[in-house]
Amino acid sequence: MTFNINHMTPVLFGEDASLQTGERLKGFGCKKVLAVYDQGVKNAGITDKIIEAIKEQGIEVAVFDGVKADPPDTMIDEGAEIGRKENVDGVVGIGGGSTMDTAKVINLLLNNPGKVKDYMGTGAELKPGRPLILVTTTSGTGSEVTMFAVITDTGDENKKKGMAGPLVRANLAIVDPLLTVGMPPSITADTGMDAFAHSAEAITGQARNPMSDLLGEQAISLVMKYLPKAVKNGKDIEARTQMSYAAMLAGYSFNDSLTHMGHSLGHTLGSIFHIHHGNACGVAMPEIIEYLAEDVPEPIRKIGQAMGLKIEAGASPKEVAKEVADALVAFNKEIGQKTLKELNVKEADLEKVAREAFDQGMWRLSPRETSAEDMLGILKKAYAR
Numbered sequence: 001m002t003f004n005i006n007h008m009t010p011v012l013f014g015e016d017a018s019l020q021t022g023e024r025l026k027g028f029g030c031k032k033v034l035a036v037y038d039q040g041v042k043n044a045g046i047t048d049k050i051i052e053a054i055k056e057q058g059i060e061v062a063v064f065d066g067v068k069a070d071p072p073d074t075m076i077d078e079g080a081e082i083g084r085k086e087n088v089d090g091v092v093g094i095g096g097g098s099t100m101d102t103a104k105v106i107n108l109l110l111n112n113p114g115k116v117k118d119y120m121g122t123g124a125e126l127k128p129g130r131p132l133i134l135v136t137t138t139s140g141t142g143s144e145v146t147m148f149a150v151i152t153d154t155g156d157e158n159k160k161k162g163m164a165g166p167l168v169r170a171n172l173a174i175v176d177p178l179l180t181v182g183m184p185p186s187i188t189a190d191t192g193m194d195a196f197a198h199s200a201e202a203i204t205g206q207a208r209n210p211m212s213d214l215l216g217e218q219a220i221s222l223v224m225k226y227l228p229k230a231v232k233n234g235k236d237i238e239a240r241t242q243m244s245y246a247a248m249l250a251g252y253s254f255n256d257s258l259t260h261m262g263h264s265l266g267h268t269l270g271s272i273f274h275i276h277h278g279n280a281c282g283v284a285m286p287e288i289i290e291y292l293a294e295d296v297p298e299p300i301r302k303i304g305q306a307m308g309l310k311i312e313a314g315a316s317p318k319e320v321a322k323e324v325a326d327a328l329v330a331f332n333k334e335i336g337q338k339t340l341k342e343l344n345v346k347e348a349d350l351e352k353v354a355r356e357a358f359d360q361g362m363w364r365l366s367p368r369e370t371s372a373e374d375m376l377g378i379l380k381k382a383y384a385r
């Protein structure tokens, strides 16, 4: 067995941990930083307190508050331009996955000339960025601890592309569950399902390893227990804390073991229909699990056990996968995740989705040789549900 363990992002976790952002930046020697966020986080009143805490440490703050969902490369370029003009020596991203991915890439562009497109998928060599702190305000993406950024390539039909590697990572992740309290139920469910998908794909993918299995299984059991509570009552601090922790574990899990078919489909559905990433990745997960029944029976059994299912020892791989898939369909319903039909995807669009998902490289880590036709079959089954 040969595998990588790359998760090295240090974490500061806990209630009000975000108020230590200034001290931590000071520890990195920063004198002036770029705070990166979106209007939603700003309007929720999250950024003011954190920026104040940074200024209290005598650190100047420049702002880029124009982050958009599914971050377009051109938007990231704008942010980087502000950081360069302001001559900042550090970056703080405050927000969900889109903001944290944006902050990661802006930070790299501070020390690397040109635009995002010069580096996205080009193999061009990158120099390390400056000190970067990511303060997550959602619980799902795991971006705070991963070494990936997902970017929308506006020059290529808005396809989602990635940047990956040890340089695409924060020097510190700050996970403050209190920042997630204001998330509405639908975003809570969407982001939580993203954490489930990260874990389920890490556990079943070709790059799985024993450590990412452990992390993913624990994340799944916490998601099953606490996500419905967090969706029902956003002020349930225990549920919020456990979901923040679960999302972080899932992030560590897929940082090494990566994702596969769920994220190929998810990124494609996101690119074409702007469906929320978590819902898009989870929408066909039950069908993917059934599709992989015979290829990874033990990992699927582990997922079922982590979900709390009492699976009989003598159950066949197909029976186990069906049980897991059915439980996941019920769970998705319980937390209000939408089906393909409810997301207004038309049956006639499925072929295009399958074709483009096949173009997304992630599915290659599926444990089963997969074709665009297989993807279409999975989508059709999910659509008919």
Ligand SMILES: [Fe+2]
Pocket (backbone or CB within 6 Å): 141, 194, 197, 198, 263, 277, 281
């Ligand atoms: Fe994801």
